[in-house]
Amino acid sequence: MTQNKNFFQLLLSICLLFFGFLSPSSVHADWVYFPYEYNQIYKEKYALELELADIRKQHQNELIRLEEEKKELQSQIRNLTEDLELEKRNRAKEQDEYSDKLRDYDMRLRSIEKKGTDKERTLADENRKREEKDRAEIDSLKRKLEEKERECLQKEQKLRESYESKMDELKERIRNLEEELANLRKLTKEQKRELERLSEQTKEFEEKLAKEITSGQIRLKRFHNKLIINIDDKISFDSGSSELKPAILPAIEKIRDILASYPENYIVVEGHTDNVPIKTKFRNNWHLSSERALAVLEFILQNKSLNPKNFSSAGYGEYQPIVPNSTKENKALNRRVDIVVIPRAANSLGNNHD
Secondary structure, three states, X not given: OHHHHHHHHHHHXXXXXXXXXXXOOOOOOOOOOOHHHHHHHHHHHHHHHHHHHHHHHHHHHHHHHHHHHHHHHHHHHHHXXXXXXXXXXXXXXXXXXXXXXXXXXXXXXHXXXXXXXXXXXXXXXXXXXXXXXXXXXXXXXXXXHHHHHHHHHHHHHHHHHHHHHHHHHHHHHHHHHHHHHHHHOOOOHHHHHHHHHHHHHHHHHHHHOHHHHHHOOEEEEEEOOEEEEEEEOOOOOOOOOOOOOHHHHHHXXXXXXXXXXXXXXXEEEEEEOOOOOOOOOOOOHHHHHHHHHHHHHHHHXXXXXXXXXXXXXXXXXXXXXXXXXXXXXXXXXXXEEEEEEEOOOHHHHHHHHO
């Protein structure tokens, strides 16, 4: 019994460790996640299911309300139809009465000739006008009721289409999240080891670059299966220049020494600018960002223990800003060089994600 309990606890620990690295912070994100990220996906999925249930309930309540309104309108139509029939019967009865009176007047006309002619014509005209007026009012009420019923049906149809569209959208998001979770469960032991090693590297960078991080020279960001080391542009390059300033060289030296301790990684040096057109010897912001990335890469590779095959550089110009270029401060953040550290198992992780 004790062995079974110990085995169950061991199995639970493995499961928690397995899922602890998962976090779907984005449906279209990379394929590797951590504990809080996986929990975030699970919570989002649960919240979406609750929202879907709530929308279904609202939709059902709205349909019930519209059905009751429709029944009330149908009841009004029936009442008006009954009133119309009653009115018709009354008109028919009055018509019979008027017919009798007309026959009586006709007989009197024969006896007194022209004495009653004008009065009978007046009565006939009044009777005809009254019938026409009543018929017009009844037709008007019927048209209003029919128009009201059409409006209610159109409103019901629009609401149904709106709810169905929103429910379809939520269902699609849930399906995407479920697929993401399924892909995350396919992580291999090797991929887990890569994640652990990347976490170790992150801690080492944080410890050895603590001074530079505090001063704002360096910023670290963990993004799924990548570690991004952001070098502040203000102390790295003069405006419009791709030549590294001496003040940033000690920080980059620390970075390349740490990179040398992890030769299994791939390194991409990325250059970025703001959206202000360049006015120097460079053709455009792409050219400037590429030259800055290359300058950082060449300085890093001065450490001969690093394997150049694992390094590459890229210039993105102003086309991958991290914040809108709406203020001076935001533009400063977008002018940057990123050193992106990618575990060697990235290709296999990407295949699992696909």
